[in-house]
Amino acid sequence: MRKILSLALLISLGMGNIGTVIAAEKTPVLNAGAEEVKVDGTKPETKKKKETKIKPTKNKYDYINMSWWGQFNDDNLNAYIIKAMDKNQDLKMATLTIDEYYQNVIAQRAGELPTVSAGFLPGYGKFIGPSAGGFGLPIIANYELDIWGKNHNKTTSVRKLYEASILDEQAAYIAIASAVGSTYINIVKLDAMVDLQEDIVKLRKEIFEIMSVSNAEGLVSTSDLVKANKSYISGVADLTDLKKERTKLLHQLAVLTGDSPNNIEEYARTDYRELAFTGNIPEYVSSEVIMKRPDYLKAEKMLEKAGIDVRIARKEMLPQLSLGGGVIFNSKYFESLFTTSNMIWGLGGSVIQPFFMGGKLKANLKAKKIAYERSVKNYEKVNLTSMQEVNDSLVSVNMDREKLSKQKKIQELEQKDFQLSKDKFAQGVIAKLDLNQMEENLLTVNKLVYSSEFDCMIDYISFYKAIAAQVLRT
Numbered sequence: 001m002r003k004i005l006s007l008a009l010l011i012s013l014g015m016g017n018i019g020t021v022i023a024a025e026k027t028p029v030l031n032a033g034a035e036e037v038k039v040d041g042t043k044p045e046t047k048k049k050k051e052t053k054i055k056p057t058k059n060k061y062d063y064i065n066m067s068w069w070g071q072f073n074d075d076n077l078n079a080y081i082i083k084a085m086d087k088n089q090d091l092k093m094a095t096l097t098i099d100e101y102y103q104n105v106i107a108q109r110a111g112e113l114p115t116v117s118a119g120f121l122p123g124y125g126k127f128i129g130p131s132a133g134g135f136g137l138p139i140i141a142n143y144e145l146d147i148w149g150k151n152h153n154k155t156t157s158v159r160k161l162y163e164a165s166i167l168d169e170q171a172a173y174i175a176i177a178s179a180v181g182s183t184y185i186n187i188v189k190l191d192a193m194v195d196l197q198e199d200i201v202k203l204r205k206e207i208f209e210i211m212s213v214s215n216a217e218g219l220v221s222t223s224d225l226v227k228a229n230k231s232y233i234s235g236v237a238d239l240t241d242l243k244k245e246r247t248k249l250l251h252q253l254a255v256l257t258g259d260s261p262n263n264i265e266e267y268a269r270t271d272y273r274e275l276a277f278t279g280n281i282p283e284y285v286s287s288e289v290i291m292k293r294p295d296y297l298k299a300e301k302m303l304e305k306a307g308i309d310v311r312i313a314r315k316e317m318l319p320q321l322s323l324g325g326g327v328i329f330n331s332k333y334f335e336s337l338f339t340t341s342n343m344i345w346g347l348g349g350s351v352i353q354p355f356f357m358g359g360k361l362k363a364n365l366k367a368k369k370i371a372y373e374r375s376v377k378n379y380e381k382v383n384l385t386s387m388q389e390v391n392d393s394l395v396s397v398n399m400d401r402e403k404l405s406k407q408k409k410i411q412e413l414e415q416k417d418f419q420l421s422k423d424k425f426a427q428g429v430i431a432k433l434d435l436n437q438m439e440e441n442l443l444t445v446n447k448l449v450y451s452s453e454f455d456c457m458i459d460y461i462s463f464y465k466a467i468a469a470q471v472l473r474t
Contacts, residue, residue: 054163054297056098060085063173065469069181071279072457074270077184080257084180087258091176094169101162108158112151114143137338140326150315153308160305164298170468171294176256178465182458183253184269189454190246192272196447197239203440204232210433272450277457281397285472290386293468299375299382306368306375313365319353386466393463400459404452411449418442 057063064085069078085091121136146152208228214220250264290296325347329338421438424430 054166054301056166056169060091060173063170063469064177065464065471068279068464068469068471069177072181072275072277074275076268076270077181080184080253081177081180083257083259084176085173088176088256089258091169091172094165094172098162098165098169101158101165105155105159105162109155111144112146112155114141116141135329135331137329138326139328141324143323145321145323147321148315148318150312150318153312153315157305157308157312160301160308164301164305167294167298167301171298174294174465174469177469178461180253180256181461181464183249183256185275185454185457185461187246187249187253187267188269188272188275189451190242190249191269192450192454193447194239194242194246195272196443196450197235197242200440200443201232201235201239203436203443204228204235207433207436207440208232210436214433272454275457277460279460281394281460281463282472283398284394285390285467287387289467289470289472290383290390292470293386295382296386299379303372303375303379306372309368310365310372313361313368316364317361319351322350322352324348324350389466390463393459393466396459397456397463400452400456404449404456407445407449407452411445414442414445 064081066078066081069081116139118137118139121138123136144151208225208231211220211225211228215222215225247264250267251261253267254261254264325345327343327345329343331339331342418438418441421430421435425432425435
């Protein structure tokens with residue numbers, strides 16, 4: 001009787017773990033090659049395209065193309081980017097996400113392998129005759145025959161998510177490098193704006209003081225004096241706003257580099273008069289650049305995953321074939337547990353396909369088809385968005401360069417005008433007040449020129465980000 005009960009336990013353990021029940025429902029058949037349909041609507045090629053597997057990059061600096069940043073010839077900028085690559089929290093989280101998805105791949109791949117489990121079952125009971133105790137040691141093995149390739153498809157689907165996480169990491173590195181560069185350039189720009197604004201405030205204060213004396217002598221109206229005072233106070237307020245914006249950007253740079261905002265006083269910058277970009281930005285680029293962007297490649301991977309998920313959903317409707325077996329050692333005494341006389345073994349198989357699951361599998365297939373169509377639309381959207389970002393960055397570069405050229409001409413004319421005013425002042429033709437006003441005009445124009453120069457540098461960084469830090473052939 002004990003052996004009969006043990007055999008029943010063995011069979012229940014072996015067959016109770018044989019996979020998921022599959023339902024056979026009448027569903028429409030997908031058109032041939034439906035999961036491989038191209039975005040442009042053309043028929044799939046007979047020769048299957050070889051899929052490229054994405055692997056993590058050990059040297060993360062390969063993502064950001066440090067040689068491009070060297071074209072600014074600024075050691076401080078390079079140091080901040082390197083610091084961000086090492087300490088930025090977003091980048092650390094992106095790398096950890098890759099590790100997480102890799103473990104998911106390993107876990108899913110285990111579904112393609114046999115499973116073996118063992119246990120120890122001490123017990124005491126009464127069946128026929130006197131009460132007795134005993135020991136049991138079951139060893140159970142199960143294996144689902146993956147003749148349809150369903151489990152392998154599931155592993156491939158999870159691997160697509162893993163590859164997408166690698167592309168997310170690449171995008172994160174490029175985005176953080178661009179953010180650090182843009183923030184740093186804007187800080188140096190504000191250094192220039194603050195420096196020039198301080199000169200303007202100094203001039204306005206001097207103008208106000210001169211007009212105060214002239215007003216006391218009756219040479220300047222009170223209305224003009226009030227206007228001069230308002231101009232001075234307005235200049236001081238503008239200076240305060242510029243300093244506030246610079247401090248906020250320094251805080252932002254600190255966070256990007258994984259540092260405390262309390263340390264911003266230690267942040268070194270290059271003099272705004274020396275910072276310059278010596279690289280070359282082309283007037284146009286090949287459309288192939290878009291195909292190497294991480295967001296484009298990720299959309300491609302997600303489209304591939306959606307196609308695989310459709311195939312998995314279809315295979316869920318097919319019969320599931322499984323093998324199971326086990327050995328159980330059962331004895332009243334532990335000393336004789338591992339003897340052949342107390343051993344029971346068995347092998348079995350199963351073909352399981354239930355007849356009704358309430359439409360679950362059919363609904364799952366339809367859902368995966370819808371998800372595939374959504375992935376196609378997302379792929380098209382990313383394609384268009386990528387082209388837009390590259391084109392926008394090129395337009396900004398070209399237009400802002402043209403704007404800077406015009407402003408430099410205005411600067412030259414204003415400089416000549418100011419020099420003429422200085423000569424007139426030396427000759428006693430104009431007063432100090434007039435000279436100060438001409439100098440303020442020149443400083444205002446200088447602010448516009450510096451602002452445009454740094455805007456051009458920001459445009460270069462936007463272009464760098466739009467082409468995903470690629471090295472372009474010139």
